[in-house]
Amino acid sequence: MKRLMSGNEAIARGAYEYGVSFASAYPGTPSTEITEEFSKYEGVYAEWSPNEKVALEVGIGAAVAGAKALVVMKHVGVNVAADPLFTVSYTGINGGLVIITADDPSLHSSQNEQDNRNYARFAKLPMLEPSDSQEAKEFIKHAFEMSSKFDTPVFLRMTTRVSHSKSVVELEDRVEHEDTLAIQHNPQKYVMVPANARTRRVEVEKRMLELRKFSETFSENKIEINDTENGIITSGMSYNYTKDVFPDYSYLKLGMVYPLPVNMIREFASKVKKIYVVEELDPFFEEQIRALGIDVIGKEIFPYTNEFDPGVVQTAIMGESSHKEGNVTVQIPMRPPNLCPGCPHRGLFYVLGRLDAFIAGDIGCYTLSFMKPLEGMDSCICMGASIGMAHGMSHALKEKGKGKIVGVIGDSTFIHSGITSLLNTAYNNSNVVIVIADNRTTAMTGMQDHPATGTTLQGRKTKELNFAALGTALGIVSVRTINPFNIKETRSVMKEELSKDGPSLVLSNAPCALLRSKQDEKVTPLRIDPDKCTGCKLCLRLGCPAISWKNFEDLSDTLIQKKTKKQEGIATIDPSLCNGCTLCEQLCNSGSIEEVQTNE
Amino acid sequence: MSNATKSILLAGVGGQGILRASDILSQVMIEAGYDVKKSEVHGMAQRGGCVTSHVRYGKKVYSPIAKKEDVDILLSFEKLETLRYLNFMKPDGTIIINNTEIYPPSVNLGESKYPRNVVEEVTRHFNDVRVINASDIANQAGNMRTVNTAMLGALSVKLNIGIKIWEDVLHIAFPENVFKENLDAFNLGRNA
Structure with a gap:
């Protein structure tokens, strides 16, 4: 049977066809769909681990127990997983271990465009790279074969274009390769103290020699x-x-x-x-x-x-460019991505952007808030960097930085690599306010569950991490909760916490707008009464996609009266986009924003 | 069947159903016996940004994306977005434009203007330009979310693919409760 599949779907299919039944990963574009798709096949175990280092360690454990394990991450995830990576190269594996690195040339959805082929050479591991979906499905099988044959982890490198383009794939049945599962004790191979590691180090070079020979006859x-x-x-x-x-x-x-x-x-x-x-x-x-x-x-x-x-x-x-660019004489406005209408980050970052403070940011949808008009973020380096940077900045600036340093991080990102940094702010005591923008999901990669959502990748109900209790346990004395849809409360809590000595933790709690629409929550959109709007443009400061500005000359309704001489137009709300979050209503001075009345 | 690979570029704004439309188009081409590759980028771009999808078909397709000046048909779901991809078009290419305006943030903030003469600008460079009101058609079909199938209807007129194939693929693509609306939108788009 032939099917049109993305490279990511084909990887999942290939792993399934080869009899793989174990996968661990942390979501990250462009790799996310591999694990999501794999998790849907019957009889497999798949999990979202809290980060890529854990995902790899989980995979190593499964492989040492004899399973064929698939570990999936985006290119920068390999940086997080690098510690176990370089040493599992020494120990080898027992069952099978394939690590997918999904690289992102052009930085479509990443903070850098590192070339992870370098990791293969650096960690002395073989790497395969498919060019389309059919190859992706075949290569994942080759990778597992090589892994078992040479007792080595094998890299399979994808790039965004291979992961996300679709091409025709020939489906095959699953072949049951039974895993030989057992507890085996082999400390010389798996306890990497110097004496043992020195011995394994030699094995790595022997394996490289064999792999070089193998590559000469490798069918691909x-x-x-x-x-x-x-x-x-x-x-x-x-x-x-x-x-x-x-x-x-x-x-x-x-x-x-x-x-x-x-x-x-x-x-x-x-x-x-x-x-x-x-x-x-x-x-x-x-x-x-x-x-x-x-x-x-x-x-x-x-x-x-x-x-x-x-x-x-x-x-x-x-040596020549065949196309003639620039024949369009019209100025084309850019269309950058934006926070969704009703996004809980909008209210939070509206407030943060107006504080006299450095906002150390992090990785997630909310990174978009650095743009106009919110301008609520001053830095974004990598997963978890917000908290460490804020802490370092506080100690460097001393009195100068007091009351002026905020670290803000999403729920999934905090779990990924913010917990140890938050512990550090308590342990080494800095004057920072750390905000967890908790929208109850891993939003940017497409709504994946994590340890604080109460649900696993395969839909099982599970324990829910309690951020407030965790903050207290780590030694944070002041832990507050805010509703980011309440601008006044958000502002006053932030100001209070910034004025305190020592680190504070603020939990900004409101679910992602897409999560709510998925749950079919009823919303009442808002409208702007054109007869009351004074054209002050305060609501436009939110950068909400549902609100737009109309100059009087562009309006068909000529009956609208100017409220002041200077008024140039009015703001309008698109009811099909608005989900009634009320932020604009809270900012409006003229009381012109109200709920749309439905005639039912 | 011609040996040359043909390219169709679908362009618009996140949320307009472009990726779904290109999935359907690709499946139609597979059913018609072609090799097909399609490409788009997900992730950060989906948050209200530009969305494009390249669909390429032929006897044997290598690249899933077309190079500049190599696209045969541009199916543009939003007026302004048409301009952004004109440099991908073959000089004798076909352009189908949905007569809908979605303002980018800078226009909403009053910092830039939404160009008023998009269709004129496009027809200045290309001969085969069609403008359809896909939103009106979707409304007529009884479901605003059928804009993408209305656009596919308009596209289908330019492709030599049997109508039965389109209908079969649409039938598989949509659940029974919305299939009729989508088929109506498709046929209205075809006759628009």
């Missing part, structure tokens, strides 16, 4: 000889881009991106006159191929930054 490293003038060495999505514009060139397509098949590369080089290395981000192949003494053309013509497309590859090789 393929040479296609056509036109012998021009040869392309490439992998993943770049293969498709290049093949699209240069179908007649010769290709060495690398399904295994580390370690490289050196003899195959030499053979390919002997058959073609000129070689282009087409790879997004780092010159990972290029540098290794040049080190073999083979002359290639690479980053001198191809960009280091952003993902490619067929046009980028064509322009780099042909």
Whole structure:
């Protein structure tokens, strides 16, 4: 049976078909759907772990017990998981362990565009990279086979374009590869004290030698000889881009991106006159191929930054741009992403942006609040950085920073990597206010559950983390709760807490607007009475997508009276977008915002 | 069947049902016997930002995204968004525009103007331009969420695919309680 599938769905399908029944992950674009899809198959166990380090440790445990374990994360998640990663390379695994790293060239939804092929070389682990969904489904099986055969964790690298594009996949039945599950004691292999680790270290190099040999005959490293003038060495999505514009060139397509098949590369080089290395981000192949003494053309013509497309590859090789941009004379306004109407972050960040304070922010939908008009965030580095940065800043600024430093972090991000930092603010006592913007879900990646939602990935009811009790247990004396839809309360609590000595914890509690709409909560939209609106634009300061400004000259209703001489227009609310959060009503000076009356 | 890969670009604003429409379109092309690849980006962009989806079909498709000046048909769900992707169009490409305006934040804040002459600008560069009122059609079909199927109806006129295939795919794509409304919107879009 043929089906159109995303790369992510195909990975899940491939793992299922291969008989994999264990997965752990932390959600992160573009990797999230792999675990979500996998969790739906019958008879499998899949979990959202609190972060990628835990997810990998969970996977290692399962693998050492004999299971085939799939561990999934986005590229920056591997940074979090790097500690166990580098040492599980020494111990090896028992069953099978495949780690998916979903990289994000062009930073579609990330804070950096690191090239995780470097992790394969750094941690001395093999890495595969598929170019479309059919390959994604096949490669996950190859990866598990290699993992068992060479007793090694195996990386499978996706990129956003492979994860999120859809192509035709041939479905197959699940093949039951029974896991040999048992407790086995083998401390020499799994207790990495120096003496044992030194021994395992040698095994790693032996394994690398074997993997190099294996890569020479690996079925997914393929040479296609056509036109012998021009040869392309490439992998993943770049293969498709290049093949699209240069179908007649010769290709060495690398399904295994580390370690490289050196003899195959030499053979390919002997058959073609000129070689282009087409790879997004780092010159990972290029540098290794040049080190073999083979002359290639690479980053001198191809960009280091952003993902490619067929046009980028064509322009780099042909040396000319075929398209004529800029023939549109109209000014096109940008359309950046925005917080949803009724988003609980809007009220919180409206208040934070108006405090005389540095707002150390974090990763989530709320990061968007750095933009106009909210301008409620001053920094965002990585998951959890808000709390550590606020604490460091407080100690550096001393009196100067008193009452002026806030760290704000989402619920899922706090669980991911904020807990130890919050402990630090209590332990090393700083004058900071830490806000947990708790919207009861991992919103940005598409509403995943986490340890404070009371539900697991596979829908089981479970314990709910209590943030207030946790804060108290960590040693935070002042723990307050606010409703971010109440601007006055939010502002006064923030000011009170900022005036106190020592760290405070403020829990900003209101569920995500999408979560509420999913639960079919009834909403009453608001309207602006055009006869009362004075055109003061206070409501526009919220940046709500449901509110827009209309100049008098653009209005068809000519009966609206100007309330002041200077008034240029009125604000309006789109009732189909508004969900009645009332923030604008709280800001309105003229009392012109009211509930829409329905005639039922 | 022609060997050349054809490209259709769907563009609009998050929430307009563009990804669903491109899924349906892709399935139609598969049923018609083509190899198909489609591509879009999810994640942060979905929060009210621009949404595009490339659908490419042919005998054997490599890249899931088209390069500039290589798109055959632009199906634009929002007027302003049409302008953003004109440089992707083949000079003799077809453009179908939904006559709907959704203001970006900067326009709502009064910091920039929503261009008033979008259709004129597009017809200045392209000959084959059609404007349809997909929102009116959706309203007529009895469900405002059928804008995307109305747009597919308008698109279907430009593609040489049997109507039976479209109907079958729509039937599978929608639950029974909304299938009729979607089929109506599709047919109204076809005749718009």
